[in-house]
Amino acid sequence: MLADIQEKIARLAQELKEYNYQYYVLANSVISDYEFDIKLKELEALEEEYPQFKDPNSPTQKVGGDITHKFNTIKHRWPMLSLGNTYNEQELRDFDERVRKAVGNDVQYVCELKFDGLSISITYEQGKLVRAVTRGDGTQGDEVTNNVKTIRSIPHSLKTDGYPDLFEIRGEIFMHHAAFERLNQQREKNGEQPYANPRNFASGTIKLQDPKEVAKRPLDCFLYFLYADNRNRIFDSHWESIQAVKSWGFPICEHTKLCKNIDEILAFIDFWEEMRHQLTYDIDGIVIKVNDYAQQEELGFTAKSPRWAISYKYKAERVETLLKNVTYQVGRTGAVTPVANLEPVLLAGTTVKRASLHNANEIDRLDLHEGDTVYVEKGGEIIPKIIGVNNEKRAVGTSPVVYPTVCPECHEPLVRQEGEAVHYCPNETGCRPQIVGKLQHFIGRKMMDIQGMGNETMETFYSLGILRNISDIYSLKEHREELKSIERFGEKSIDNMLTGIENSKSKPFEKVLFALGIRHVGETIAKKLALHFKSLDNLVQASVEEIANVQDIGIRIAESVYNYLHSEQHLLEISKLKAAGLQFEIEEREIVLAGKNLAGKTFLISGVFVDFSREELAQLIESHGGKMLSSISAKLNYLVAGDKMGPSKLAKAEKLKIPLISDKEILEMIDQNK
Template identity: 75%
Template sequence: MSIAIQTKIDELTKELNTYNYQYYVLAQPAISDYDFDQKLKELEALEAQYPEYRDPNSPTLKVGGDITQKFNTVRHKWPMMSLGNTYNEQELKDFDNRVRKVIGDDVQYVAELKFDGLSISITYENGKLVRAVTRGDGTQGDEVTNNVKTIRSIPHQLRKGSFPDVFEIRGEIFMHKSAFLRLNKEREDNGDQTYANPRNFASGTIKLQDSSEVAKRPLDCFLYFLYCENRNKLFENHWHSIEEVKSWGFPVCEHTKLCNNIDEVLAFIHYWDDARHQLSYEIDGIVIKVNDYGQQEELGFTAKSPRWAISYKFKAERVETILKSISYQVGRTGAVTPVANLQPVLLAGTTVKRASLHNANEIARLDLHEGDTVYVEKGGEIIPKIIAANVEKRPAGATAIVYPTHCPECGTALVREEGEAVHYCPNQDGCRPQIVGKLQHFIGRKMMDVQGLGDETIVTFFKMGLISKISDLYTLKDREAELVGIERFGQKSIDNMLAGIEQSKQKPFEKVLFALGIRHIGETVARKLAQHFKNLEALKAASLEEILSVPDVGFRIAESIHDYLNDAEHWEELMKLKAMGLQFAIEEKEVVLAGDSLSGKTFLISGVFAEYSREELTALIESHGGRMLSGISAKLNFLVAGDKMGPSKLAKAEKLQVPIISESELLSMINK
């Protein structure tokens, strides 16, 4: 039996790795996404039941799950040096002259796209990925192996090939434009801070501590440079090594070109200066490398960069146009965002009519006036932005633009919280775009996933007066006669919608909490709050300090959820939803006791631990008869303290004379 199980796991692992290679490296998918996911789930189930047979480089690891409490600092065996930059074609010709002066005229260059991403160095031993390290300061960087393993295009185990026993391969982690726009929109909808460009998003993602969260963000990678001992004996030149690593299964950019002289390099640059706008990812220039390894060694290095390579950076495209007006958009969370309406102008291959202005600070910094001629740029930013006004072309007597003091939708005085750049409309229950936005958020796929009900229908129902708050959705079944008369809304559509609304009542507590649209409460925070407090009543009763004890919950998040639940109107609405059948408590699973050494004792966990995550410690305590509390009180028997525990919590425990124990002391109690 065990041999059959191991064989099945090995076969699925090999099969899924092949499909990943065909999809991410060859760009030739051989199986549907659905069928791939079904096979992946089958492998996950087998590995969970028989962990002793799991391959350490299993494709299931690409979904993440490991928590990194602190990134280790790793010294680079070969320094990750930066390249010299130029924006000038003459300087490129000067570079070519310097190269030929040292090594002669028999020189080839490899021209590569310069990706606007995050540099990474990945080490393989015997074909297996063992370590991934960021650039850092060039001599040492952060080890982010667990996070890099979630990137689908990076192989955990190489296919057969003549690769060295140990080598490093370097490249760039990036995010495609479409993924960036989609994820940034989700962050905006959740009331989270958005990223300025894909590079920042990719960089922020790779440094997340929870690899399962990294796996949810579609990062990609191109690899382009190999380091190993005696590299010159394996490969004649850089071009040869690129062709070879591609055959090993690494993702290599298809647009790299071997050039015989500097004129061919310049032609390559001219082509991509225009064609870059057609790529699905951002590039900000071209990297030029001397091809021959022997010539590279002869040219050597300066203190900062190699003499055999240089990067040509494209100038950020800039155009001049007229600022027609500024409109102010009110989002679901009440954030008021200014948007510049421009006289249409062609920029980077697209017609630009609007540009982001971010907030009041930006308007003041730019000193914008009505009718200004402005410079609009689209460099590393996907969304065009105004970078300056042409004061010389400013109309006589033009009035300076002043950020509004009241909501453009409902007239309520705007507020601006200390430390934040954004103005908010506080009238969350009476401001039309906030009401509609919250309703649309509630029915969304990642929230309550109400089938048969879309954003446009929400707008229609709101205008008709059928809905103005979430509980109204669950009374629509009693107003079916009014629904029948709506244009293009037949009986089948009504039946599907009502069935979808009814089915949404089965969504778990964490989904409901996320769906409510409470400012700063995203999907991950909602899940952690639900897991920690178990039910809505316990969450409402919690103090700010108790809420702050939940992992990843900062002061603003804690204050937001606390204020929301302690608002009388909000609580009345929540109780109405609870009476209607929505889930406001997690489904407690029966705990199978592994022992009773902690029976009758209560615990609270705080801080960061070396051996176990907080969730794992909670499971250990409960499986040995212990009970978890949500806060420090006289009823608490033990506070399990790790690193970085809050001083106020420690002081309160000491004041109440609650015994404070370490992770190892807890394990000793369990073992006894």
């Protein structure tokens, strides 16, 4: 029996660690907060009863997050602990009783909305923002200073006075619903996987490597807790400090309230359980903090949580409804997504008729049967999600939902790449939604931006057999008479469209590369590839390893790009687009030499740098006469090595005895003989 208990404790701990990794590092919610907390409490109870099996690294002893290894790791001066959670009134009353027993009955509490976002700690020195660090594992996190500086509501420097010389302020980065929906629609249009909820989108955004990309996504932030040396000499209470913080220019949530007793706390919780759906952002509960700083110190901490604070979590809204059937949508990249069609039901203020099932793994996990009564949850999810099945209402003799083995549109056998959860239809030349989707993608605003053409036009032209490939767009002028016979296509419409097609030929290489619709290649990746390789011919000649070595690319994207550009069918299509006059190389800028100290030397840049982006370093090298190479070879003179450079590249450089230099050494080489 003891062996079974030990195994159960180990299994629960490993399961919770994986959920934490998915949530905090990969920004992926695979389990509801409520289910997670129930499992965590089960583990806590088992560890308390059988302490001999308790692991010091158990999830019960740690804050949830982890380190991404993409940014500098910074140790927190004051640990970022997590809060204990409760879902019921009695546990809140028990908390209040424990507090009063420890510090007396003269207690006030500050109640705050519990924002569903990404925790952040920001350091100010002499009133200037100097550092921003994520929660990480609670003792250290990722430095994301440049990304946080793009958030408009966060001041870079304070315009008032009265603040300490050095302090940390903590809060939550989040995304408003309207921004999330707009950006997710754009991701779907680009053939990218949509984020499940605003929290995931905010977390994924703040961990992007390029602050310019972060700036394109409208993040917001509320700040709610101050740390400083001798804070208690400046302020007596948390409420007093947040009023001061507001006067210094920080964004503070207007709905925070000072409560005198447990009844006022419960009234606040009840009010926001109803009103939270009126907010423009997501909250998943209420945080209750003892107000007085001296009382906070008296109460102290457990290994992972303050004893002077607790969070009340709202259960995600859940309803029951009937699963009518499961249909399957084929996207432009061939990805086949299952969709649950439901008996319409009211959930969180909207009527839900459909819910995403994501992939075959999710159908298996739910053990979904035809005609099941299912639980649908919205909560923090903008897109409704089936979270379970009411097995007691399952009819006798129903069959499990079976994920198809062939494409629902063209009946081609589906494929599933190793390591991916999604099934794909490989018939990109004969599967209607893929062909139409690629045509619609190609003409899109962020791609070729062809004026006078729209999604309906692509549908019509495909149905009439006028378009089959994207290269056919550039032969449409030969179909002028045929176009006149189409409803709503007059001379002026045709002229506008043909002019738009002609104008698209001047679009830069990165736009063309994005427009091709290569799987996993979005706008940012296309731009990075274009800047690195300069031309499509160079990209075609590159190996998978060389493509993967480009910043933020990675092996999966590299393999996708390589396979696309080594398909005879795609190369034929590209040759037709080249003949039509599209741009397949970067228009080389004229480099005005600032000096010649690097003349005759070749360089390759790898890794992450504090003071420069790779592009900035490359421009600096070229402006002083140096030449950039795209891969390691005997022709390379110097490898400019930053933090977290790939081990394979390092090994190859060492084998060829190529000197490794830093960005500072580049500056020294430039400055010599000045």
